[in-house]
Amino acid sequence: MAAGDTATVPGTPQSLARSRPRYGEMAIKAVLMLAALVSIATTVGIVISLLEPTIRFFGEVSAVEFFTSTNWGPLFEPPHYGVLPLVSATLITTAIAIVVAVPLGLASAIYLSEYAKPRVRKFFKPVLEVLAGIPTVVFGFFALSFVTPLLRDVLPFEIEIFNALSAGLVVGFMIIPIVASLSEDAMSSVPNSLREGSFALGASRMVTSLRVVLPAAFSGIVAAVILAISRAAGETLIVYIAGGGQPNFTLDLGMAMQTMAAFIAAAGSGDVPVGTVDYDTIFAVGALLFVMTFAMNYVSARLVRKYREVYE
Amino acid sequence: MAVLSTPRSAVQLASQGRPVKEILFRTLLLASLALALIFLVTLLVFVLTQGWPRLDARLWENMPSIRNPEIAGAQSAIMGTLWVISLTAVFTLPTGIAAAIYLEEYADRTRWYNRVIELNIQNLAGIPSIVYGILGLGIIARTIGLGFSVITASITLGLLVLPIVIIASREAIRAVPPSIREGSLALGATQWQTIYRQVLPASVPGIATGSILALSRAIGEAAPLIMLGAVSFIRFNPDGIFASYTVLPIQIFNWISQSREGFHILAAAAIVILLVILLLMNSIAIWLRNRYQKRW
Numbered sequence: 001m002a003a004g005d006t007a008t009v010p011g012t013p014q015s016l017a018r019s020r021p022r023y024g025e026m027a028i029k030a031v032l033m034l035a036a037l038v039s040i041a042t043t044v045g046i047v048i049s050l051l052e053p054t055i056r057f058f059g060e061v062s063a064v065e066f067f068t069s070t071n072w073g074p075l076f077e078p079p080h081y082g083v084l085p086l087v088s089a090t091l092i093t094t095a096i097a098i099v100v101a102v103p104l105g106l107a108s109a110i111y112l113s114e115y116a117k118p119r120v121r122k123f124f125k126p127v128l129e130v131l132a133g134i135p136t137v138v139f140g141f142f143a144l145s146f147v148t149p150l151l152r153d154v155l156p157f158e159i160e161i162f163n164a165l166s167a168g169l170v171v172g173f174m175i176i177p178i179v180a181s182l183s184e185d186a187m188s189s190v191p192n193s194l195r196e197g198s199f200a201l202g203a204s205r206m207v208t209s210l211r212v213v214l215p216a217a218f219s220g221i222v223a224a225v226i227l228a229i230s231r232a233a234g235e236t237l238i239v240y241i242a243g244g245g246q247p248n249f250t251l252d253l254g255m256a257m258q259t260m261a262a263f264i265a266a267a268g269s270g271d272v273p274v275g276t277v278d279y280d281t282i283f284a285v286g287a288l289l290f291v292m293t294f295a296m297n298y299v300s301a302r303l304v305r306k307y308r309e310v311y312e
Numbered sequence: 313m314a315v316l317s318t319p320r321s322a323v324q325l326a327s328q329g330r331p332v333k334e335i336l337f338r339t340l341l342l343a344s345l346a347l348a349l350i351f352l353v354t355l356l357v358f359v360l361t362q363g364w365p366r367l368d369a370r371l372w373e374n375m376p377s378i379r380n381p382e383i384a385g386a387q388s389a390i391m392g393t394l395w396v397i398s399l400t401a402v403f404t405l406p407t408g409i410a411a412a413i414y415l416e417e418y419a420d421r422t423r424w425y426n427r428v429i430e431l432n433i434q435n436l437a438g439i440p441s442i443v444y445g446i447l448g449l450g451i452i453a454r455t456i457g458l459g460f461s462v463i464t465a466s467i468t469l470g471l472l473v474l475p476i477v478i479i480a481s482r483e484a485i486r487a488v489p490p491s492i493r494e495g496s497l498a499l500g501a502t503q504w505q506t507i508y509r510q511v512l513p514a515s516v517p518g519i520a521t522g523s524i525l526a527l528s529r530a531i532g533e534a535a536p537l538i539m540l541g542a543v544s545f546i547r548f549n550p551d552g553i554f555a556s557y558t559v560l561p562i563q564i565f566n567w568i569s570q571s572r573e574g575f576h577i578l579a580a581a582a583i584v585i586l587l588v589i590l591l592l593m594n595s596i597a598i599w600l601r602n603r604y605q606k607r608w
Contacts, residue, residue: 028504029418035410036419039433039478042471046443049450107344115338124345126598131352133525133594135532137561138583141568142355145362145576173351180348206337227438234440236535241568261442261535268445268539274454286446290439297438301431 050290053283060277066284072247072258074281075267085249086285089164089257093239096168096253097175097232102225104172105179112180113187114209125181132177140241143170148242159254162244168253170242171235175228182227186220187213219303226300230293236261260289359587363580371581375547376563381574386582389563391549392462393531396559399466400473400530405523407470408477412519415478416485417507437475444472445536453540460541463553468536473526480522484515517604524597528590534561560586 058066061081069082108128112121148166152159159165190213198208214221244256245266258266264286272279374385419426448468458464488511496506512519537559545566546558558566560582567579 022502025502025504029414032410032414032418035407036414036429038407038471039411039436039474040429042436042447042474043432045451046439046447049447049455050443053450104344104348107341108348111338111341111345115341127349127352129598130591130594131348133528133532133590134352134355135534135561135586135590137532137534137565137568138355138359138587141564141576141579141583142358144568146354146358173348176348204334206334230438230440234442236440236442236538237565241565261440264442264446265535265538268449283446283450286443290443293438293440293443294435297435298431300438301434 046290050283050287053280054287057277057280057284060280061284070249072249072263074278079277081281083260083285083288085247086258086260086263087288088249089239089243089247090233090259090261090289092164092251092253092257093168093171093235093243093259094229094232096165097172097235098225098229100169100172101175101179101228101232105176105224105228106183106221108176108180109183109187110209110214113184114205114213125184128177128180131173132181134174136174136235136237137241139170139174140238143167143238143242155254157254160244160256162242162246162256163254164243164257165253167239167241167243167257171232171238174235174238175231178228178231179224182224183217183221186217186224189220190216219306223300223303226296226303230296230300233296234261234289234293236265240265260285264289356587359580359583362577363582363584366577366581367584371578371585376545376558376566377547378545381570381572381578384575384578386560386563386578386585388546388549389558389560389582390585392546392557393559395462395550395553395555395557396465396469397527397531399462399553400469401523401527403466404470404474404477404526404530408474408523408526409481409519411474411478412481412485413507413512416482417503417511433475433478437479441472441533441535442539444468445539447471448536449539459554460556461554462550462557465537465540465557465559466553468540469530469533472533472536473530476526476529477523480525481515481519484518484522485511487518488514517600521597521601524593524600528593528597531559531593532561532586532590534559534565537562538565 066081066083068084069080070084071080071082072085073080108124112124116124143166144162147170148159148161148163151163151166194212194216195208198212203211239257239259240262243259243262245258245262246256247258247263248255250257264282267278267282272282370383370385372385372387372390374383375387376389377384415426415430419429421427421430445468448464452458452464452467453460458467492510492514493506496510497503501509541556546556550557564579564582564586567575567582570576
């Protein structure tokens with residue numbers, strides 16, 4: 001960075017800026033910038049820690065087997081390295097979660113933003129925040145010892161003790177606050193003139209909510225949903241505790257499944273010797289999960305920026 | 313009873329014989345919110361009734377045991393949580409607040425590197441916590457060589473919640489109006505003097521709220537610590553930053569994985585303790601926000 005611009009306080013007219021640099025001030029700025037760079041270092045650290053073992057892994061295992069085989073058993077003899085069962089389990093639990101969270105979260109958001117009185121909103125928003133503050137290990141316990149037995153009693157078909165359905169449902173409830181609070185933000189920032197215009201044309205509140213406010217806040221809502229998807233895909237403990245540890249390649253929601261995150265946790269907590277292919281497997285799956293969620297976050301961040309430019 | 317807050321005649325004009333649809337829609341919305349709340353209440357009631365028989369002093373006076381759920385407690389996990397969370401605060405709060413000051417007060421947003429930092433922080437906030445476990449395992453525990461210790465766990469959790477601290481602190485700093493800064497600068501204060509004596513004191517409540525929420529997230533977070541050696545039963549309290557450790561969520565996870573019923577009751581009791589701590593922290597944060605939030 002040029003030395004000239006450090007002496008210029010942003011927003012200060014050039015003529016008022018000091019001509020002699022203050023070294024103490026510059027040092028403080030440098031220290032503060034260093035703190036901001038910690039976040040960059042974190043990303044670099046994550047990439048480095050994933051990259052090297054992943055490259056080693058693909059030196060031993062063919063990428064074709066990894067991405068096309070439906071047989072996952074890296075710790076078996078002989079080992080199988082088809083990642084598809086983990087990916088499909090991740091997609092299935094995420095899909096269940098989204099089916100739960102998007103309608104419920106969006107409806108809650110519409111209610112809070114368009115219908116609720118300020119006093120009611122002031123009560124419900126913190127309550128939703130409480131839901132967001134519950135640790136996932138607690139959700140996992142609840143899924144395993146309350147939701148699963150309940151489902152086994154209620155459902156007409158058999159499900160296993162560990163199953164994708166109950167894990168996905170509980171992940172869905174966990175991410176409701178993300179969908180609700182971000183969508184509510186997006187909807188509240190739609191200017192009132194749009195609503196008033198709609199009312200003036202004779203539209204009811206429902207029509208105004210669905211046909212005016214919802215489309216106007218659409219990109220913000222999409223960003224919220226994408227963020228929720230990435231949270232659900234990366235969620236570990238609920239799917240580890242309630243979903244079980246068997247990598248099944250199936251669409252049967254009543255069966256145990258192992259997601260990518262659950263595999264990483266399961267393998268990472270075991271005593272896998274460093275330097276073996278088994279150890280590198282953890283990182284290869286981690287890299288895949290990282291790339292998937294990173295891509296989604298990137299799209300979401302872009303959407304939020306784009307939507308912010310609409311009404312300022 | 314009018315369905316909407318707009319005058320009744322206006323509603324009738326607007327909906328032309330469709331109030332039934334309106335009522336249905338509104339009921340549907342309320343039902344959705346209610347379902348989320350029922351889930352929350354059910355969860356709380358369930359853990360409380362499950363854990364009730366074991367909610368006594370044994371829980372914090374005794375050490376964990378693999379054999380006997382009757383005498384097992386969670387003292388080492390509670391102490392471990394205190395150790396890990398204090399160190400996390402020491403590491404993440406100064407870094408996060410400093411980064412927020414840089415981004416809000418110094419960073420020139422037209423520069424590419426500052427935009428990269430901003431986008432990067434947004435992305436970090438959405439990376440799965442288990443991936444931070446991989447970072448802790450690969451870089452902090454192995455490459456730097458801090459091993460499976462309290463300090464590794466603290467740094468990993470610190471990095472995990474750093475984006476939350478930065479984002480919340482930035483919002484608090486941004487809420488301080490420019491006129492305060494301009495007044496200070498006009499009186500001849502340097503930029504750092506302005507920040508340190510005017511902007512920071514004014515934004516303390518917002519920063520504190522964000523910090524408490526970030527730390528309460530860190531207390532509940534277990535996934536990365538599973539990768540970082542916090543899984544085995546630890547029968548002693550940590551005695552330093554390089555000591556082995558366990559924390560409450562991990563101890564709970566351990567007990568859930570046991571097959572015997574007694575351990576599940578124990579897990580529920582420990583969950584109640586964890587939730588009480590977290591609800592207390594979140595309530596303080598929300599209270600701080602409502603009590604000290606200045607309207608300029």
